[in-house]
Amino acid sequence: MAAAFDVYYDGSRIFSWVSDLSGLPLDQVNFVISQILALACAPLFRNTLHPSTTSPATRHTFGLVLGLVFGYFCFGMQAIHLGGLPALCYIVMRTQDPHSMQRMVLGVALVYLSCIHLHRQMYDYGSYTLDITGPLMVITQKVTSLAFSLHDGLTRREDELSADQKYHVVRKMPTVLEYFSYIFHFQALMCGPVLFYRDYIDFINGHTFLKHAPPSSGHLDNNSNSRKVVLEPSPYLVVFKKVVCSTMCAIFFLNLIPSFPIQRVKEPEFLEEFSFPSKMIYLVIATTVCRFKYYHAWLLADAICNASGLGFNGYDAKGRARWDLISNVDVLKFEVSFVLRDSIEQWNKGTTRWLRMLVYERAPRFRTVLTYALSALWHGFYPGYYLTFMSGALFTFASRAVRRSIRPYFVRSRPLKAMYDLATMITTRLVMGYITFSFLLLEFWPSIHVYLHLYMFLHVLGVLALLLLPVLLPPPRRACQPEKSGAVCSNGVVSAQH
Incomplete structure (x- = not known):
């Protein structure tokens, strides 16, 4: 090597x-x-x-x-x-x-x-x-x-x-x-x-700063007679936070990756001796550790852009400057999202916008398929990528079916809604580990062997959710509405807003 x-x-x-x-x-x-x-x-x-x-x-x-x-x-x-x-x-x-x-x-x-x-x-x-x-x-x-x-x-x-x-x-x-x-x-x-x-x-x-109206709290100097001077917000606190988070992610990755290498899932010991729950827990931990490498690089790149004044995106409701115009990832929202759609949308957000701009908003039909095709080709030709893309599509559609058929029964009270959100958050973490390990492993047959030793159980549940839920628990009827634009995810997943 x-x-x-x-x-x-x-x-x-x-x-x-x-x-x-x-x-x-x-x-x-x-x-x-x-x-x-x-x-x-x-x-x-x-x-x-x-x-x-x-x-x-x-x-x-x-x-x-x-x-x-x-x-x-x-x-x-x-x-x-x-x-x-x-x-x-x-x-x-x-x-x-x-x-x-x-x-x-x-x-x-x-x-x-x-x-x-x-x-x-x-x-x-x-x-x-x-x-x-x-x-x-x-x-x-x-x-x-x-x-x-x-x-x-x-x-x-x-x-x-x-x-x-x-x-x-x-x-x-x-x-x-x-x-x-x-x-x-x-x-x-x-x-x-x-x-x-x-x-x-x-x-x-x-x-950039002229496009966004400053808040009334006073970011505008009108003392001159004929022109307004925009006082640009400083990015350095945001830069400092991103650099610190980037450094912490690098430290976590370097210290944890020796204990949780993704290549271990190919070993006979993992496949034959680890229990079913242990396999799933390891996949979740190993893929999470690998993500710290991307967080480190992306947060540092975001900090570089912000330090130069690039990335300003106006002010929030409290008058605080936003520096997320071209941000790659929202780590917290990705890791603790309640549903798969929301989690995926926070990963590689620029690619999400690119796929929407080129394919999803322009294709007259087969939008989802064409978006997946472009995303797959853009990533390369390792078979592990395509296993992740196909699995991601299945679970995105399955999560929609669950949301349509089951969620209405849990939104009638706050305790039930909290139980539903907790269950979907845990499920999302399991699904993320289950579908993304092949993206990191890159190889086809080793990934298939892992899935077979897990009895393809999430794939089976996903297919059942798609086929049986609409029949057993039909979604409540609602007035027909014009189709809303979907959100195109960085791995090609197109998720409609519900």
């Missing part, structure tokens, strides 16, 4: 001594160092390079150059692919008919990304090395969302657009500097969160 890593990983070796001292792989060391440097540079955007004193071109250039430096530091010559994919897509945007350009960009981006996925699967199978596939996945989201926004702005009338499409619409082709700055800006290059072009341009031009 070490030899394969040396051949496949092309990042800088300057900090090999840190890797040797800490025992962490060099790719992880380089990632953390690049993110710490990005966090240190981020306040320059908010202070030294503030839009009131700095031209957009300078801010574009600063973010672009730092992104290129960090990309080369972490990936070496492989970083050429980070430029290759968006360069090809930009040529398509500039040269093709806007009526079909967006589909061509989507095709080019997915083919390019798929080739990189397959290359890694061939030469570094089953590895969790931090290579260019992660940034390329985010770049794919950026170029395709921009292409669809351009298509809307150049070919469709205002009254033909949905509310989200009106928000994201782009009516002018970006210049080369604007485009590649958007692709490579250092705050979110390494692991997201995905940022849509309209939000990025508002940030560069300094329009």
Whole structure:
């Protein structure tokens, strides 16, 4: 494995001594160092390079150059692919008919990304090395969302657009500097969160804070005679909290993962000697521990964006500034949600918006299937991914059936409602461990063996819920309502709002 890593990983070796001292792989060391440097540079955007004193071109250039430096530091010559994919897509945007350009960009981006996925699967199978596939996945989201926004702005009338499409619409082709700055800006290059072009341009031009009316408690200075000065809220308390939470997640992961490795589920001892409840408890704990790795990376990336002034999303009802415009995850809501739908919607939220924007709101039919297909292809080709996607679809539909048929009997009193919520929260935790271990394990037959040793019991219950509940406990009748827009989850699950 070490030899394969040396051949496949092309990042800088300057900090090999840190890797040797800490025992962490060099790719992880380089990632953390690049993110710490990005966090240190981020306040320059908010202070030294503030839009009131700095031209957009300078801010574009600063973010672009730092992104290129960090990309080369972490990936070496492989970083050429980070430029290759968006360069090809930009040529398509500039040269093709806007009526079909967006589909061509989507095709080019997915083919390019798929080739990189397959290359890694061939030469570094089953590895969790931090290579260019992660940034390329985010770049794919950026170029395709921009292409669809351009298509809307150049070919469709205002009254033909949905509310989200009106928000994201782009009516002018970006210049080369604007485009590649958007692709490579250092705050979110390494692991997201995905940022849509309209939000990025508002940030560069300094329009973000002007779009949201400040609360009456006084964030506005009207002392000047002819203009209003918006006093921007400080992000540093939010940044501090996210950095602390990110650090704690990293510590939890490093200390707990040796005791709960996901690979243990393939061992005969686990399959033959662990009791049924022990197997389920282990799956829940092991998958939860693995999530701390994602929480660490995503919360740190959120902090970098916020420290630069990126991610402001207005004020809440109490007048407090919100910094969740491009947040990747809400850890607490994900871990303690009462229902599967709510839990999934808090995971990789930018990808949720991307899938909704490209597929769910546009497909005339087979929305759910097409959304799953795009999400699966975007993730790659490991069979474990597809087991998770298919199981996720089943349990999303099953949870809807349970909610429609059983929940009405428990909302008539607060004690019954509390019992129902507790039961669904526990069930959601079990389902999460049950369906996501294969995503981490990556392999098909080992995942199937685990399911068989668990008697496929949750799959069976899910199918029974779909087939029998509507017959045995028909949902109460209610007035017909227009179909509400669904929420598209980061793994492709489309969940209607009930």
